[in-house]
Amino acid sequence: EWNWSPNGGWLTYAKGEENGFRSIYLYNVAAGETHRVTDDFTDDSAPSFDDEGKYLFFASSQHFNPTIGGYDLKPIWANMDGLYVVPLRKDVEHPFPPESDEVTVTGDEDKDDEKKEDKDEDNKTDKDKDKDKDKDEDKTPIEIDIEGLADRMIALDVEQGNYFSLQFADGKLFYMSRPFVAGGGRGNQDAAASIMVYDMKEREEKTALEGAAGYTLSADGKKMLYAMRGNKYGIIDAKAEQKPAEKPLRIDEMSARVDPRAEWRQMFRDAWRQERDFFYVHTPIITASDC
Numbered sequence: 596e597w598n599w600s601p602n603g604g605w606l607t608y609a610k611g612e613e614n615g616f617r618s619i620y621l622y623n624v625a626a627g628e629t630h631r632v633t634d635d636f637t638d639d640s641a642p643s644f645d646d647e648g649k650y651l652f653f654a655s656s657q658h659f660n661p662t663i664g665g666y667d668l669k670p671i672w673a674n675m676d677g678l679y680v681v682p683l684r685k686d687v688e689h690p691f692p693p694e695s696d697e698v699t700v701t702g703d704e705d706k707d708d709e710k711k712e713d714k715d716e717d718n719k720t721d722k723d724k725d726k727d728k729d730k731d732e733d734k735t736p737i738e739i740d741i742e743g744l745a746d747r748m749i750a751l752d753v754e755q756g757n758y759f760s761l762q763f764a765d766g767k768l769f770y771m772s773r774p775f776v777a778g779g780g781r782g783n784q785d786a787a788a789s790i791m792v793y794d795m796k797e798r799e800e801k802t803a804l805e806g807a808a809g810y811t812l813s814a815d816g817k818k819m820l821y822a823m824r825g826n827k828y829g830i831i832d833a834k835a836e837q838k839p840a841e842k843p844l845r846i847d848e849m850s851a852r853v854d855p856r857a858e859w860r861q862m863f864r865d866a867w868r869q870e871r872d873f874f875y876v877h878t879p880i881i882t883a884s885d886c
Contacts, residue, residue, distance in 0.1 A: 604736025648737030764816025
């Protein structure tokens with residue numbers, strides 16, 4: 596579970612802790628430094644930068660609302676995940692600023708429309724002027740204020756559930772949601788999952804595609820490659836309320852060429868490395884003379 600920042604200056608990833616939970620970390624490529632984002636009191640996963648390098652999103656199991664069994668009265672911990680966002684710098688605006696509750700007075704609509712049109716023209720001109728500036732800024736690595744990073748954590752307004760595979764594009768957060776199914780646990784692969792999308796501007800969650808097994812966004816964030824059961828793949832628009840593609844990708848005709856000798860050498864080498872690096876970690880009592 597990892598994700599590169601825009602321009603590749605930072606890497607964020609989820610790392611397993613000794614207590615079995617995962618924590619979110621940041622790695623500064625230029626400085627070669629690792630920074631912790633979350634502690635090991637909760638299980639955090641699926642970190643993802645936004646496309647402007649202002650925010651960091653991730654899932655975290657911070658909802659503790661168990662269901663008590665009727666027979667043995669044991670708790671069932673389900674739907675523990677929430678979605679969270681962290682502004683990466685202190686000067687970054689709050690992702691959900693207070694909304695205006697002003698009431699428009701009757702008769703002022705025309706004036707407001709004229710002001711809006713003038714403002715839109717000004718904004719369009721400003722955007723055209725900033726295009727060259729944005730191209731130069733895109734080449735500059737993003738800056739992150741490490742101090743107080745965890746204290747800037749903000750919860751998204753979504754129901755508690757089981758979330759994974761977070762990706763961000765064009766002001767929207769995409770993620771997978773798999774409901775809890777009795778007897779299957781939080782990671783039950785037999786449970787149907789859905790691709791969800793949360794609009795940061797509208798502050799609204801919608802379903803992008805139901806019954807999916809996985810997905811990935813295109814580089815520009817406009818298209819989505821999805822996978823469904825039965826080795827079915829397709830490409831659709833990356834937005835809410837989509838249906839499977841009318842013409843799935845033709846993968847039955849695809850083939851892969853392998854070199855059996857080279858493949859065997861790689862498997863042998865990887866197995867040897869596993870034994871070399873982790874043999875004494877998992878079996879500290881056994882020694883080489885016992886083998």
